[in-house]
Amino acid sequence: MTAIDLSDGMLSKAIKKLKNKPNIKFMQMDIQSATFETNTFDTIIASYVFCSVPDPVKELKEISRVCKKEGKIILLEHVRSDNKIVGALMDLLNPLTVGMLGFNINRNTENNVVNSGLHSYLVKYLWFDIFRMLL
Ligand SMILES: C[S@@+](CC[C@H](N)C(=O)[O-])C[C@H]1O[C@@H](n2cnc3c(N)ncnc32)[C@H](O)[C@@H]1O
Structure with a gap:
């Protein structure tokens, strides 16, 4: 490991x-x-990382590269809520969390996953629609 x-x-x-x-x-x-070499890992787990990396699509491509073709990628993430009001509030507060804590609270990680070329994943809601597991 x-x-x-x-x-x-x-x-x-x-x-x-x-x-x-x-x-x-x-x-x-x-x-x-x-x-790491391409196709190294059987399983990759990233917990609450893609809220803080600078270019999530690029970094998702990178973990896809180092994961074996038949491997599994599991992401635990907090993301922008789909609720219109909560999502808008998260957009409003995002500059504060970036400035003070160094992470974004309004990322659409599911879109980023799709845009990185990863596919066939399940989404489990862990806390409302904000904390999610993507696998
Ligand atoms: C919210 S913390 C989560 C920490 C831990 N994974 C957990 O679940 O408790 C985000 C972590 O991502 C790490 N991180 C941010 N950008 C990174 C990068 N480009 N490469 C590797 N780790 C990074 C930070 O150093 C930080 O420890």
Whole structure:
């Protein structure tokens, strides 16, 4: 198992939490320039990452490249609500979350998945229509 994150601080937290699980290789890496070979992984799980990467379509293409053709990609994401009022509120607040916290709250990750060329996925709503699992 390989775990990557851009941030050393986040990796340190993960290493601390998972200290009893010996077979995990932790790597500091930017998914925009991943150094993995094409078709490397059987399964890729990304949790709450595509709200903060600069170009989600490009980065989704990159995880698609490193996943085996018959492999599985599972995304946990918070996304823009489909509700007109809640979605508009999220658009309004987005510059604040980007400026203060570094992530977007109004991304349409399902569209980004389609635009990246990934297909045949299921969407499970985990909390209203904002927290979703795409698989
Ligand atoms: C909201 S946090 C989620 C952290 C963790 N995955 C979790 O579910 O608890 C978003 C994470 O994405 C990482 N990240 C942002 N841009 C990245 C990139 N280009 N490549 C790799 N990781 C990135 C950040 O460092 C941060 O740890």
